Amino acid sequence: MIRRRRRAHLIAWLVITPLLAVTVLAAVTLRPPVPAEAPVGTPR
Amino acid sequence: MADKYQAVGWNGFKLRYDLWIGGAVAAFVIAYSVAAVLSPPTGDSFHPVQIAMRASGAAAFALLTAVLAIGPLARFVPGVAPLLYNRRHAGVMVGLIALVHAALAIGWYYSFSPLNPFVALLASRAPSLAVTAVPFELLGLAALAILLVMAATSHDHWLKVLGAPRWKALHMAVYGAYALLVGHVAFGMLQVERAALYPRMLLGAAGGLALLHLAGALREALADRLADRKGDWLDAGPAADIPEGRAVIIAPAGGERIAVWRHEGRLFALSGVCPHQNGPLGEGRILDGCITCPWHGWQYRPMDGRSPPPFDERVDTYPVRIEAGRALVGAQPLPAGATSEGVLIL
Numbered sequence A: 001m002i003r004r005r006r007r008a009h010l011i012a013w014l015v016i017t018p019l020l021a022v023t024v025l026a027a028v029t030l031r032p033p034v035p036a037e038a039p040v041g042t043p044r
Numbered sequence B: 001m002a003d004k005y006q007a008v009g010w011n012g013f014k015l016r017y018d019l020w021i022g023g024a025v026a027a028f029v030i031a032y033s034v035a036a037v038l039s040p041p042t043g044d045s046f047h048p049v050q051i052a053m054r055a056s057g058a059a060a061f062a063l064l065t066a067v068l069a070i071g072p073l074a075r076f077v078p079g080v081a082p083l084l085y086n087r088r089h090a091g092v093m094v095g096l097i098a099l100v101h102a103a104l105a106i107g108w109y110y111s112f113s114p115l116n117p118f119v120a121l122l123a124s125r126a127p128s129l130a131v132t133a134v135p136f137e138l139l140g141l142a143a144l145a146i147l148l149v150m151a152a153t154s155h156d157h158w159l160k161v162l163g164a165p166r167w168k169a170l171h172m173a174v175y176g177a178y179a180l181l182v183g184h185v186a187f188g189m190l191q192v193e194r195a196a197l198y199p200r201m202l203l204g205a206a207g208g209l210a211l212l213h214l215a216g217a218l219r220e221a222l223a224d225r226l227a228d229r230k231g232d233w234l235d236a237g238p239a240a241d242i243p244e245g246r247a248v249i250i251a252p253a254g255g256e257r258i259a260v261w262r263h264e265g266r267l268f269a270l271s272g273v274c275p276h277q278n279g280p281l282g283e284g285r286i287l288d289g290c291i292t293c294p295w296h297g298w299q300y301r302p303m304d305g306r307s308p309p310p311f312d313e314r315v316d317t318y319p320v321r322i323e324a325g326r327a328l329v330g331a332q333p334l335p336a337g338a339t340s341e342g343v344l345i346l
Helices: A002-029 B012-038 B048-076 B078-084 B087-110 B117-122 B136-152 B156-162 B164-171 B173-187 B197-227
Strands: B233-238 B247-252 B258-263 B266-271 B285-287 B290-292 B320-323 B326-330
Touching: A002 B173, A002 B197, B012 B048, B012 B087, B048 B078, B048 B087, B048 B173, B048 B197, B087 B117, B087 B136, B117 B136, B136 B164, B136 B173, B156 B164, B164 B173, B173 B197, B197 B247, B233 B247, B258 B326, B266 B320, B266 B326
Parallel strands: none
Antiparallel strands: B233 B326, B247 B258, B258 B266, B285 B290, B320 B326
């Protein structure tokens, strides 16, 4: 029972580890670019 | 260890533990606030409430990362094991700090809405596939709900009422809460703050934690394989090699671990699993004549596997004998309550 749980723990982390990395990378790479600021002195 | 309700049984170690954690959180919040004042976050507005909101959120996330790292770290660095003893106090503190963060965020962003702030929070985002439209507030709210349920049920009273397997399953939800918080930060703060340092810190914390757990789980899987023995009598190796007050761990093939202890020159074999939270009893040591679990200090007598009075927990005991200098353990436990004199190492 507890041995099965330990095995499930290992499988869970094998799945979770790449998922966490993909989530963070997707959140960062898919964000829209920051609009470039106009140079100082540019008339509006 | 008692069914009767009892507030936290304070002792010097618990007080020092809580003071250290409280001090570390206070130092973190002060350092964060000073850094934020000296180098303000991006945006037009800059207010102490915003700094407090971010400082409390970062403190809760950092503390939760540290709390979740203690378990696998203790597998590799035995000196970390004492931190496991009172870990749930740190978990309760995470819930309280996260509650402060949520209260500040809801007060700051939603209290001027004509709607109820909670309704405004739940209805603030229009459906969209854009990464900036992910309702990160709801991820945080769900994580907070899990943390508060865990904090409310962290007492041993609930462990006794629910039973160790259910209680443990409930508290495994902390990993779900952590995943939700990673999403909360990735789709919230990281969409606003563009410095490269922030995603690196998040990846370092969450990725490091995941790899640590992965390494710990691999180590345990390997230990299970190495512990496996076949037959009615399981070979635990040379009896003389077992250090006084310590145990070697074996297991019947595919079964649960058994710890073979040496106590006052005799060998005793008991279950290697602590019934409190399934802790690794065989990795503990004998203190005051009792086998002591390294996780939370629960104790069992080597002779009969019972906790000393007034407690009534027990673990299985196994027959043990020595043949040609090797310790052999019966694969089947002795009848419940059986007392064993152990076997003398000559």
